[in-house]
Amino acid sequence: MVPRTIDFATLSLQDALDLAILVEEEAKERYDELAHQMELHHNQDVGGFFRFMVKIEGVHEGRLEHRRTELFGAAPRRVRREMLFDVEAPDYDDVRANTTPRQALEVALRAEKKAHEFFTRALAAVKDPAVQALFAELCEDEVEHAGLVEQQLSRLPPDPVIKAEDVEDDPVAH
Amino acid sequence: MSSIPVERPALQAKDFKSDLKPIWCPGCGDFGVLQAIYRALAGIGRPPHEIAFVSGIGCSSRIPGYTTAYGFNSVHGRALPIAQGIKLARPELLVLVAGGDGDGFSIGGGHVAHAIRRNIDLTYIVMDNQIYGLTKGQLSPTSPRGLKTVTSEYGSLEAPVNPLLYVLAYGASFVAQGTPADMAGLADVIEQAIRHPGFSFVNVQSPCVTFAPEDQQVKAQRGRMKTLASVGHDSTNRLAAMGLAQTYGEVLYTGVLYKDPAPQPTLDALVRERQAKLALEAVPRERILDMFLQK
Numbered sequence: 001m002v003p004r005t006i007d008f009a010t011l012s013l014q015d016a017l018d019l020a021i022l023v024e025e026e027a028k029e030r031y032d033e034l035a036h037q038m039e040l041h042h043n044q045d046v047g048g049f050f051r052f053m054v055k056i057e058g059v060h061e062g063r064l065e066h067r068r069t070e071l072f073g074a075a076p077r078r079v080r081r082e083m084l085f086d087v088e089a090p091d092y093d094d095v096r097a098n099t100t101p102r103q104a105l106e107v108a109l110r111a112e113k114k115a116h117e118f119f120t121r122a123l124a125a126v127k128d129p130a131v132q133a134l135f136a137e138l139c140e141d142e143v144e145h146a147g148l149v150e151q152q153l154s155r156l157p158p159d160p161v162i163k164a165e166d167v168e169d170d171p172v173a174h
Numbered sequence: 175m176s177s178i179p180v181e182r183p184a185l186q187a188k189d190f191k192s193d194l195k196p197i198w199c200p201g202c203g204d205f206g207v208l209q210a211i212y213r214a215l216a217g218i219g220r221p222p223h224e225i226a227f228v229s230g231i232g233c234s235s236r237i238p239g240y241t242t243a244y245g246f247n248s249v250h251g252r253a254l255p256i257a258q259g260i261k262l263a264r265p266e267l268l269v270l271v272a273g274g275d276g277d278g279f280s281i282g283g284g285h286v287a288h289a290i291r292r293n294i295d296l297t298y299i300v301m302d303n304q305i306y307g308l309t310k311g312q313l314s315p316t317s318p319r320g321l322k323t324v325t326s327e328y329g330s331l332e333a334p335v336n337p338l339l340y341v342l343a344y345g346a347s348f349v350a351q352g353t354p355a356d357m358a359g360l361a362d363v364i365e366q367a368i369r370h371p372g373f374s375f376v377n378v379q380s381p382c383v384t385f386a387p388e389d390q391q392v393k394a395q396r397g398r399m400k401t402l403a404s405v406g407h408d409s410t411n412r413l414a415a416m417g418l419a420q421t422y423g424e425v426l427y428t429g430v431l432y433k434d435p436a437p438q439p440t441l442d443a444l445v446r447e448r449q450a451k452l453a454l455e456a457v458p459r460e461r462i463l464d465m466f467l468q469k
């Protein structure tokens with residue numbers, strides 16, 4: 001069976017970098033899926049925002065890959081995507097067909113906070129000082145990203161009040 | 175996608191992801207189930223062309239198309255007979271079956287008992303959302319009593335089917351439950367189910383965000399679910415499993431409810447054994463006509 005947990009205590013810098021790359025890859029793919037879902041439901045604004053997030057996560061992934069290649073070249077990867085479950089990828093359940101741009105930003109904010117929690121928890125278990133430094137840096141990055149999303153949120157006007165019955169098929173089971 | 179090579183050519187979850195993009199409602203529980211299936215299949219390590227994935231009709235039955243395995247999105251309620259036929263004809267294939275609670279326990283309910291008693295080696299994953307999703311929110315066999323839907327304006331008067339108790343009572347040798355609220359746990363039970371020889375059953379509480387009530391959604395499940403490990407359940411004890419299964423609809427237990435420690439031979443293995451034996455005594459085809467004419 002593929003291990004579904006990560007032993008942070010024994011993580012090397014190479015593994016840690018690979019893990020961080022995979023975290024970004026997972027988030028990028030999820031935003032792509034969510035963008036497709038929104039486009040399918042004619043929610044272009046939110047779809048566009050999720051597409052923007054695909055680019056952002058791709059940039060983060062690229063930076064980490066560059067660093068990994070500089071340090072370890074093409075040394076084979078030892079950690080697997082199957083060990084990760086929604087670290088920085090927004091929860092599927094967090095999005096609905098009628099998600100508003102404001103709610104979409106909140107989705108991204110929760111995702112950044114989730115990633116911050118992940119690296120903070122990991123940091124407590126990590127032994128290797130180089131890995132500790134990397135995870136501390138990633139924690140800071142997540143705080144910065146969350147701050148940027150919060151800034152955007154503060155600029156958006158509040159959502160209009162929409163009653164559930166305006167958007168739900170009728171009658172919905174209750 | 176990363177350009178850094180992976181050490182072993184092991185299959186990855188993404189190898190099981192097809193180019194078709196799911197068209198489920200955003201937020202549907204089935205998205206998480208699909209991710210868990212990809213991961214379970216990566217853990218199993220059989221290439222997609224060695225896997226047959228059969229489903230019935232329903233939102234959940236779209237799942238084979240989202241994988242790179244051979245898929246058969248068949249007829250409402252008939253996934254199990256088709257899957258059994260495939261396994262008997264091509265025993266070397268890994269056969270998975272998926273569908274909704276309506277597909278499996280309403281129109282297809284009669285097939286479950288027979289698939290279990292035959293014990294053909296396949297894994298049946300039911301996405302139990304307690305509603306007919308595809309046809310827009312009618313009562314399903316697992317809908318709780320009192321549920322108001324388009325077909326039960328004043329609340330359902332019927333008691334639900336208990337899928338866990340149903341399959342345990344018919345003698346299924348592997349029974350588990352999971353939810354997309356715990357994708358790692360779900361991937362784990364699906365992988366265990368596939369590894370188990372014989373008929374294995376995974377009930378997935380996969381919420382319908384469009385037609386099912388709030389208390390069945392992933393967020394509500396997170397507060398309610400309990401791992402079977404945390405209650406010290408002995409998964410080799412069928413009666414204990416049946417005891418816990420009684421709480422279906424109240425407690426959301428996750429993990430392996432029952433796993434036969436000494437599984438019986440599978441029907442597909444017995445058939446192969448008999449075929450091999452009879453082949454030794456078989457009359458060559460060209461002599462059959464002679465025999466017929468002599469008599």
Ligand SMILES: Cc1ncc(C[n+]2csc(CCOP(=O)(O)OP(=O)(O)O)c2C)c(N)n1
Pocket residue numbers: 231232233234235250273274275276277278281301303305306307308309314382
């Ligand atoms: C023979 C037949 N009867 C009825 C239908 C209509 N039908 C399609 S899907 C479905 C039920 C869907 O519910 P479920 O199986 O629980 O799957 P879900 O959509 O909730 O995933 C029904 C009644 C059909 N396609 N074929």
Ligand code: SF4
Pocket residue numbers: 197198199201202203204233234303307308381382383384385
């Ligand atoms: S109707 Fe329900 S089950 Fe079907 S895709 Fe939508 S949320 Fe999922």
